[in-house]
Amino acid sequence: MSVPTLAVFxxxxxxxxxxxxxxxxxxxxxxxxxxxxxxxxEASSAVTPGPYDLALVxxxxxxxxxxxxxxxxxxxxxxxxxxxxxxxxxGIQALRNFAxxxxxxxxxxxxxxxxxxxxxxxxxxxxxxxxxxLRGCPIDRKQxxxxxxxxxxxxxxxxxxxSVCFACKRRGTVCVTVAHGTPCLGPVTHAGxxxxxPAYGRGCYGCFGPSGSPxxxxxxxxxxxxxxxxxxxxxxxxxFNAPAFDKEVRS
Amino acid sequence: xxxxxxxxxLDRDGLSALIEVLAAQGRTVIGPTVRDGAxxxxxxxxxxxxxxxxxxxxxxxxxxxxxxxxxxxFAHTAGPQSWKTFLHPQREKLWSAERTPDGALSVTEDDPExxxxxxxxxxxxDLRAITIQDRVLxxxxxxxxxxxxxxxxxxxxxAECTEPGATCFCVSMGGGPAVDGSGFDLALTxxxxxxxxxxxxxxxxxxxxxxxxxxxxxPADAETEYAARAAVDAARDRMGRAMPPVDLRTxxxxxxxxxxxxxxxxxxxxxxxxxxxxPTCFCTTTEEVTDLTGDHAERWLRWDSCFDVAFSHLxxxxxxxxxxxxxxxxxxxxxxxxxxxxxxxxCVGCGRCxxxxxxxxxxxxxxxxxxxxxxxxxxHEKQKETxx
Numbered sequence: 001m002s003v004p005t006l007a008v009f010x011x012x013x014x015x016x017x018x019x020x021x022x023x024x025x026x027x028x029x030x031x032x033x034x035x036x037x038x039x040x041x042e043a044s045s046a047v048t049p050g051p052y053d054l055a056l057v058x059x060x061x062x063x064x065x066x067x068x069x070x071x072x073x074x075x076x077x078x079x080x081x082x083x084x085x086x087x088x089x090x091g092i093q094a095l096r097n098f099a100x101x102x103x104x105x106x107x108x109x110x111x112x113x114x115x116x117x118x119x120x121x122x123x124x125x126x127x128x129x130x131x132x133x134l135r136g137c138p139i140d141r142k143q144x145x146x147x148x149x150x151x152x153x154x155x156x157x158x159x160x161x162x163s164v165c166f167a168c169k170r171r172g173t174v175c176v177t178v179a180h181g182t183p184c185l186g187p188v189t190h191a192g193x194x195x196x197x198p199a200y201g202r203g204c205y206g207c208f209g210p211s212g213s214p215x216x217x218x219x220x221x222x223x224x225x226x227x228x229x230x231x232x233x234x235x236x237x238x239x240f241n242a243p244a245f246d247k248e249v250r251s
Numbered sequence: 252x253x254x255x256x257x258x259x260x261l262d263r264d265g266l267s268a269l270i271e272v273l274a275a276q277g278r279t280v281i282g283p284t285v286r287d288g289a290x291x292x293x294x295x296x297x298x299x300x301x302x303x304x305x306x307x308x309x310x311x312x313x314x315x316x317x318x319x320x321x322x323x324x325f326a327h328t329a330g331p332q333s334w335k336t337f338l339h340p341q342r343e344k345l346w347s348a349e350r351t352p353d354g355a356l357s358v359t360e361d362d363p364e365x366x367x368x369x370x371x372x373x374x375x376x377d378l379r380a381i382t383i384q385d386r387v388l389x390x391x392x393x394x395x396x397x398x399x400x401x402x403x404x405x406x407x408x409x410a411e412c413t414e415p416g417a418t419c420f421c422v423s424m425g426g427g428p429a430v431d432g433s434g435f436d437l438a439l440t441x442x443x444x445x446x447x448x449x450x451x452x453x454x455x456x457x458x459x460x461x462x463x464x465x466x467x468x469x470p471a472d473a474e475t476e477y478a479a480r481a482a483v484d485a486a487r488d489r490m491g492r493a494m495p496p497v498d499l500r501t502x503x504x505x506x507x508x509x510x511x512x513x514x515x516x517x518x519x520x521x522x523x524x525x526x527x528x529x530p531t532c533f534c535t536t537t538e539e540v541t542d543l544t545g546d547h548a549e550r551w552l553r554w555d556s557c558f559d560v561a562f563s564h565l566x567x568x569x570x571x572x573x574x575x576x577x578x579x580x581x582x583x584x585x586x587x588x589x590x591x592x593x594x595x596x597x598c599v600g601c602g603r604c605x606x607x608x609x610x611x612x613x614x615x616x617x618x619x620x621x622x623x624x625x626x627x628x629x630x631h632e633k634q635k636e637t638x639x
Contacts, residue, residue, distance in 0.1 A: 030542075031543055034543050149542065149543050155541075162523060162560070166523050166527065166556065169331070169341075169554075172331075173287070174287040175609065177609045178609060187522035
C-alpha cells in the first residue's frame with residue numbers, strides 16, 4: 001500500500017488548530033514517514049493536487065466562497081476530519097448568528113457592497129458529510145495524534161464525549177464549583193482538554209463545546225447561585241461554541 | 252471499640268514518629284492534607300503535612316474547608332477522593348505489544364513492582380468500602396493482579412470518626428463511626444480534652460504491633476479510653492443524613508418504572524462525579540493505544556462510569572441513552588443488584604456522592620422519594636382491592 005496523503009485546509013479560523021499539528025514536535029518526523037503531506041500551507045508552500053486520503057479541515061463556513069470550497073475539499077478527500085470549535089460548531093465568529101451582519105458591515109466598512117459574507121457562521125458538517133469531528137479551541141495535540149493514528153491503523157479514534165468532570169476527578173482536581181462556588185461549565189462540556197482550567201482554580205468555559213449528554217438546563221441555576229446573572233450566563237455560553245450551547249439551552 | 256483492646260496512646264510526636272517508621276519500611280505514606288481548598292489524600296512526608304486545625308463543612312453539592320480552633324487533625328469528612336485513587340488507580344497499563352520487522356507480534360504483560368502503601372486516617376466507612384472493592388476486584392475467579400498486590404501490601408491505619416458531616420449516613424447503611432473487628436493494622440481515635448491532644452491506638456495485626464513498638468507511646472489509660480469511646484458514641488447520633496429504614500434491595504427492584512427517575516433525570520447533569528468520588532464504584536474501560544507506525548500497541552485500563560453514554564454502547568448504539576436510565580442503573584446497582592453480584596450493598600454511607608454532586612442530588616432523598624412513591628402505589632392498589 002502506498003503512503004496515504006494528508007491535506008490540511010482552512011476556512012474562517014485563526015490557524016491555531018492546524019498549528020497544533022506543527023506543535024507535535026516529537027512525533028512530526030515519524031508522522032512525515034507515515035503520511036505524505038500533500039497540502040499544508042502553514043508548513044509548506046509546495047502543494048500536490050488531490051485527491052487526498054486524509055483531510056483535516058479547520059475553520060467555519062462564513063462566505064459563499066467557503067461554502068463552495070468546502071464542497072470541493074470534500075470531493076477531493078476520502079476521509080474528512082474537521083478540527084476545532086470553528087469547524088465543528090461555527091467558532092467565535094458564529095456570534096454573528098445572533099446579530100445582524102448587514103448592520104456590522106455598514107458600520108465597519110467604507111464600502112459594504114464589497115463584502116460578500118453569509119448571514120451565519122456554520123460548522124463544516126452543515127455543508128458536507130464529515131467523517132469525524134475533533135473538538136476544542138484549540139484542539140488538543142494528543143487527541144489530534146490519536147485521530148491520525150487511529151486513521152492509519154484503520155480503527156475508530158478513542159475520543160470520549162463525556163464531561164470535563166471525568167478528567168477533573170481522574171487527575172484529582174478539587175471541584176471548583178462544589179468547594180469554591182466558582183461557576184464552571186465542566187459538567188456539560190465535552191472532555192478532551194485534560195481539564196486544564198479547573199486545575200488552575202478557574203471554571204471551565206466550554207471551549208470544547210457540549211458533551212455527549214449535556215443537561216445545560218440543570219446547570220444554569222447553579223451559575224445563577226454562584227453569582228452570574230442572565231447576561232453573564234449568556235456571555236459564558238456564547239464564546240467559541242455559541243450555536244452548539246444555544247441549541248442545548250433551547251432543547 | 253470492644254473487639255480490640257486499647258494498647259496505647261500517641262501524642263502528635265508519636266504520630267509523627269509512626270509516619271517516619273512506616274516511611275523507613277519503604278512505604279509510601281498517604282494521608283489527608285490540605286490542597287486547593289479541600290482536604291485531599293496525598294503522599295505525606297511528615298505529620299506537618301496533616302490537616303491539623305482544619306475541618307470541613309459539607310452539604311449536598313457543597314464543600315468548604317474551615318479552620319478549627321481545637322487543632323484537630325481527623326475532624327473532617329470525606330473529601331473528593333477515596334483510597335481507590337491509590338488501590339484502583341484511574342489509569343493502569345495492562346500490556347504492550349511490539350511488531351518485529353518480520354511481522355511477528357510479541358505481547359508483554361505489564362507487571363511493575365507495586366507501591367507499598369501505608370494509608371493514614373482510613374475512616375470506618377472507607378474501611379468497609381475497601382472490603383467491598385476487595386470482593387469486586389480481588390475476589391472471584393479473575394482477580395485484578397495489580398489491585399491485589401497493592402492491597403495485600405498496604406498498611407492501614409484507621410481513624411475512628413468523631414466528627415460526622417451533614418452528608419454522612421453510614422449508620423443507616425449498617426456501619427458506624429467506630430472501627431469494629433479486623434481489616435486494619437492500627438486504629439486511632441482522636442481525643443481532644445484537658446488531657447491534651449492525643450490518639451488512642453488499637454492494634455489490629457502483627458504488622459501493626461511491630462510499627463507501634465517502634466514509636467514512643469504511652470500505655471492506654473482509662474481516661475483516654477473513656478473520652479475516645481464517648482466521642483465515637485456521640486458521633487453515631489450526629490449523622491447528618493439517613494437512608495430510609497426500609498429494605499432498599501426490594502425497594503429498588505420494585506421501583507424500576509417509578510416516576511421519580513424522570514424527576515431526578517431532569518436535575519442530573521450525568522457528569523459522572525458521583526461515580527468518580529464513590530469509594531466502591533469500580534467500573535473501567537479499556538483503552539487501546541497505538542503509535543503512528545502501528546508497530547507498538549498498549550492496552551490500558553481507565554476509570555469509566557455508567558453515566559457515560561458510551562459505557563453501555565453495544566452494536567447499534569447505547570443501551571442506556573437517557574439520563575433516567577443511567578441514574579437508575581447507578582442507584583439500583585449500588586443499592587440492590589450489588590447484592591446479587593457481590594453479596595452486599597455497594598453503598599457505605601460516606602456521603603461523597605451527595606457532597607460532590609454539583610447539583611446536590613442526594614442518594615438518601617432519592618431513596619426516600621422512591622419509597623414514598625412505592626408506598627403510595629401500594630396504598631392505591633390496596634384501596635382498589637378493597638373497593639372490589
